[in-house]
Amino acid sequence: MKQLLTTTIAFGLVAHGAAAAELTAQSYASSIGTSDAMIAGAERFEADTEHDVTYNAIPSSGYNDAVNAAAAAGDLPDVLMIDGPNVANYVWAGYLRPLNELVDPELLADMTSAMKKQGTYGPDGKLYCIGPVDAGLSILGNRAYLEKAGVRIPEGIDDAWTREEFEDALAKLAELEEVDAPLDMKLNYGVGEWMTYAFSPIVQSMGGDLIDRETWKADGTINSEASVAALEMVQGWNEKGWIVPGSAGDASFYGDKTSALSWIANWGVKPGQEGLGDDLLILPMPDFGSGPVTALGSWCWTITRDAEDPQAAADLLEYLLAPETIAGMYEAGVYPSGRTSALSSTPRYDAGGDLELYQKQLDQIAIERPVHPAYPVISSAFSQAFDDVLNGADPQKALDAAAAKIDRDIEDNAGYPPFGG
């Protein structure tokens, strides 16, 4: 709300002449200041050009519903930020314009390979979505607790914890008197995209996946033996009291220090360092059997079909992806850059930097969420199953239900042509 007020005040709608476009932009609202960095980019755009921007930052819960409602009403914002894995769905539904003809080719070429992977729509090979920053997922640790419990501290991807080591570490950490539950999986984020983003790597590291990426059938993959085993493992952790419950709030790791490990993305680093100081460890993703896996992808900017002046919208994108914007987001939440040329403005991710591990994991062991129009349903089915399993449901039954739900949606949409098996 505060966000909305400040942005409305900041962008007094002053007319600058006939050629000026009135652009609307919409992104998620962040409590740590990443959206403020993008708003500052839009303000610079206003100062440099004759165009005006109305920037709305809205909460990320219910964001997808808000976009669908705007699309149904034919009133999408000109420039829209969306969560990366939804790109295929929105392109398929006809909400977005390809960026290739609109945006400066130099900017497009400058995007990191992960950004290109996420923003490219398979059937036409065009780029629809480019983000200023990527995100890195890993495990944060409290060095004091790990040393006290006598847990080996891995150095990098090559010596990542195995499943046995990870479970052994949780068991030892649970014994410490300072610790209520050792593993903070940010269940306080609720049922939704976080669960798919953060926990499908567990399934993939056990050899499963969310959907068969060739035949686009969920049955036999999301409910395969490996996927079920992954959720059984997590259920076991929860039954042993190793996972911090969602209702415990956000601060168990960096605030009251009642947990020892935090399964979180890069935005946890800053509060972690403020709370733990030099005790904060950045640990590699564990190897649950088929090699360690991390997630990739973040929110990115698109130009919608409802944009009346796509060229002005494309000019705005340049500012929203400018090095200053990236630096601002890095400042706010230590995000890794989405542009190759801006890597120098995020020095902690460079070789020798303390966040180098994130970049290495993104380059070597990241698996993108399925680039398919059914992704919203895949994600909601998986996160629902994951939450059900945490609440005691039988993993096989929960994942069977998820498989049925996904396959039913794909069938309802006639296989999402031109996708299909």
Added chain:
Amino acid sequence: MPADQRIAAATGTPRDPSQAPTYSVYGAAWSGWAFVAVALTLLGIFVIGPFIMSLGLSFTNQRLVQNPNVPVQWIGLRNYVRLFEDPEFWNALKNTALFALIVVPIQSALSLSLAMLINSSLPGRNVFRTIYFLPVIITMTIICVIWGALYIFPGGALNSALSWLTFGALDPVNWLGDRNFALAAIILCSIWASVGFQMVIYLAGLQNIPEELYEAARLDEASGWQQFKWITMPMLRPTHVFVLIATTIFCFKLFTQVQILTQGGPRGATNTLVRYIYVNGFSELRVGYASAATVVFLLIVLAIAMIQRAIVGTDEA
């Protein structure tokens, strides 16, 4: 003199109906239709029309946002077959019915008690009227956010209060996160939020009961309970019917509280029919399927309202 003649004599109605002036029949009909025309038009546009559209859409694969890749097709009863096969639908129906079964009697009884309290001549009753009614004018969203804070586990206000009252004997309850408590938590919040509405209806009903009836009863030395049982309850009959049906329908429309407090969880323990329709039609864009669920939902509510009327409200109401 036979009864009907006595009535006729008393009211001055002509004894033979054929002698009644005929023009009034046509005139009354015409002006009657004119009077209801506005209401009928609005009902037609906003209630009947959309329902007929839902009925039509429920036999198609209509999406919320049109897509060139998937043309809208007539798919017969597929939506209905899937609906009845979906355990989530039955679970939502069960939760909704359970919610209504618990809330309707408690809320009706509570609102009647409150209405009688503030209908008495206690000093400061206007202050209490305002206080009891306040939750009704507060937006449900805000009420839910506040209750969500009260329900925080383990250190929220409700848990702290319970632990303090029982000298720490009660362990903190995960109100919204425990399958056994989530629906109860929603029920508590809902009753608190809307009991004031039924209270005002009952208050109006109570004030319509002529004071002479109570005076006469007191002369006959009727006790307070006898006055309540033989005067208040029967005289409130039309109000009962309205409150019962309105509360039932409110209950079946349960959405905001679960959407904000639990999102239907944990493990579907608080999912309701309206939320099921919302998720399918809006989040998952399947308007055709959601329409089928809406049609079933309407038929259920209609059937319940008609059964209730048949049981409690045989006459006017």
